Amino acid sequence: MDLLNNVRQRFNEFFTRPADVRTLGLFRILLSVFLLFQALLWLPDWANFLGREGWVQWELTRALNQFWHLHMEVLYAWVEPTGMTDIQFVYLFFWVYVGAGLGLLLGWYTRIWAVIAYLCHYVIMSTLPTFMYGVDIFLHISLFYMVLMPVGKVWSLDARQGRANSEPTWSSTLSIRVLQIHLCLVYFSAGYEKMAYTNWWEGNVLYRSMVQPDFRQFDMRWLAYVPVIPMVMSWLTMILETFYFIGMYVPRLRVYWLAGMIGLHLGIGLFLGLYLFGLIMIFLTVSAFGMAVYKDLRHWRINTRYADESFSLLPQKKRSLG
Amino acid sequence: MYKKLVYGLTALHLCLVTAVILRMLPLGMFNGKMEAPLACLTSINYSAWRFAFFTPDIGKSTEIEAILTNRSGDTIRLSTNDDFRFFTHNLESENRFYGYKVHSAKDSMFIDLSARSASTFLLNEYPTMDRITYRMNGMIYPEMREQRRDSAIIEDTFYEITFSLY
Numbered sequence: 001m002d003l004l005n006n007v008r009q010r011f012n013e014f015f016t017r018p019a020d021v022r023t024l025g026l027f028r029i030l031l032s033v034f035l036l037f038q039a040l041l042w043l044p045d046w047a048n049f050l051g052r053e054g055w056v057q058w059e060l061t062r063a064l065n066q067f068w069h070l071h072m073e074v075l076y077a078w079v080e081p082t083g084m085t086d087i088q089f090v091y092l093f094f095w096v097y098v099g100a101g102l103g104l105l106l107g108w109y110t111r112i113w114a115v116i117a118y119l120c121h122y123v124i125m126s127t128l129p130t131f132m133y134g135v136d137i138f139l140h141i142s143l144f145y146m147v148l149m150p151v152g153k154v155w156s157l158d159a160r161q162g163r164a165n166s167e168p169t170w171s172s173t174l175s176i177r178v179l180q181i182h183l184c185l186v187y188f189s190a191g192y193e194k195m196a197y198t199n200w201w202e203g204n205v206l207y208r209s210m211v212q213p214d215f216r217q218f219d220m221r222w223l224a225y226v227p228v229i230p231m232v233m234s235w236l237t238m239i240l241e242t243f244y245f246i247g248m249y250v251p252r253l254r255v256y257w258l259a260g261m262i263g264l265h266l267g268i269g270l271f272l273g274l275y276l277f278g279l280i281m282i283f284l285t286v287s288a289f290g291m292a293v294y295k296d297l298r299h300w301r302i303n304t305r306y307a308d309e310s311f312s313l314l315p316q317k318k319r320s321l322g
Numbered sequence: 323m324y325k326k327l328v329y330g331l332t333a334l335h336l337c338l339v340t341a342v343i344l345r346m347l348p349l350g351m352f353n354g355k356m357e358a359p360l361a362c363l364t365s366i367n368y369s370a371w372r373f374a375f376f377t378p379d380i381g382k383s384t385e386i387e388a389i390l391t392n393r394s395g396d397t398i399r400l401s402t403n404d405d406f407r408f409f410t411h412n413l414e415s416e417n418r419f420y421g422y423k424v425h426s427a428k429d430s431m432f433i434d435l436s437a438r439s440a441s442t443f444l445l446n447e448y449p450t451m452d453r454i455t456y457r458m459n460g461m462i463y464p465e466m467r468e469q470r471r472d473s474a475i476i477e478d479t480f481y482e483i484t485f486s487l488y
Contacts, residue, residue: 015329038414041412041414041415042414042415044411044412044415045410045411045412045415048409048410048443049415049418053442053443053446054443055408055422055439055440055443056422056436056439056440057439057442060435060436060439063435064432066358066361066362066365068362068365069365122365122366125365126365128418129425130421130422130425130426130436131418131419131421131422132418132421133417133418133420133421134373137368137371140367140368141367141368144366144367144368170325171328174328174329174332178332178335178336181336182336182339185339185340185343185344186343186373188343188344189343189344189345189373190373199380199381199465202465202466203466204381204465204466205380205381207465207466207469208380208381208463208465209380209381211463212380212381212383212461212463213383213385213402213403213461214383214420214423215420221469223466224466224467224469224470225470227466230466273413273417274417275413275414276414276417277417
């Protein structure tokens with residue numbers, strides 16, 4: 001009975017004890033920086049992807065839509081009577097999207113810009129279903145959360161101008177927990193599913209992903225002659241991902257775990273060429289657990305300093321063998 | 323009341339994410355009556371999205387080859403296997419074609435339509451060319467053991483179509 005009560009109490013505490021709202025500020029800033037960076041990288045190819053006569057034309061992508069999607073062509077039909085060309089509209093849309101990202105970054109009327117950024121991203125996802133991959137999915141999830149979560153509480157113009165209260169509330173704590181749990185679930189599933197494949201245990205998946213043209217960045221065929229390297233890397237990946245939900249909740253251990261996750265995603269960027277995917281995953285992990293890691297590091301430093309001081313300043317007890 | 327509603331909706335959201343991510347829902351749910359509501363929810367917040375995480379497709383890829391010709395006998399051969407980067411300006415734009423290749427190879431009607439769409443794009447890029455052969459090749463890459471035995475990459479053309487302006 002005591003155990004049950006203890007678990008219940010811990011559970012309630014987890015969801016209700018005020019959590020550091022800077023986590024939400026960090027989430028907003030990192031993800032809006034990401035949005036802006038991705039948009040600027042996309043700019044030179046924007047019309048080729050989203051234009052009426054792009055790689056996959058509007059006519060075709062619209063045929064893939066369901067009634068709940070919001071295609072670029074539908075929006076263009078609203079402004080076409082003004083005489084605006086489809087290309088002008090596609091670029092106007094781009095700058096509205098970038099503007100919304102900037103509004104989010106500054107935290108100026110945060111909620112409004114979060115809604116606009118989310119809707120723009122919804123249109124992009126509806127217009128480009130064939131060109132989407134993990135990076136867009138995680139950005140979409142993040143923007144959805146930014147619409148609902150109080151992400152303008154700190155490090156924002158809303159807070160500075162008195163439109164947002166920086167005190168932790170039940171909703172800010174709940175938001176932080178949802179973000180953390182969602183990431184833990186994603187990583188657990190990523191790791192545990194890999195464990196079901198012999199190819200992952202042998203390191204073959206990692207090897208093949210580095211040599212196939214979709215992801216190949218360097219000639220890594222030599223790894224086939226040193227199979228222990230991809231094998232160890234695969235095991236590390238599976239351990240880091242599967243036990244992320246434990247590693248990130250154990251004080252101090254999470255410092256190493258976060259470093260491991262950053263290393264893992266840097267590796268994905270460097271060796272598989274998925275730089276933006278690696279970056280968004282780093283940003284999400286840092287957003288969700290960065291403040292906790294920062295506090296661990298600070299406590300560590302303070303404790304170390306005190307330990308050093310006690311070593312040098314306190315009178316030492318004389319020891320004798322006799 | 324409001325607080326309870328928010329906690330309730332959050333619990334529902336997290337339960338759905340857990341059930342979908344951990345494959346606890348029967349596969350039939352994604353094809354039967356629940357297909358449309360789950361797809362709609364997915365488009366909103368991806369809470370019903372089944373992540374793949376580099377598991378099933380690794381070691382196989384689809385490469386696109388386009389051969390443009392004209393009546394004067396000029397030929398331009400473009401292949402994603404030989405560093406053809408779809409006229410993209412950076413690696414991130416090029417990465418998007420991984421999804422495109424996987425998507426377009428899935429469905430026979432979509433493969434036709436996307437081949438037509440991409441061929442139109444390429445003919446506009448090369449106005450002096452008037453004929454294009456669009457080909458999709460399935461590739462299987464050797465595992466480490468096979469690579470040590472110098473096994474070759476297995477390549478097979480599974481789709482080919484030619485469009486001509488004359």
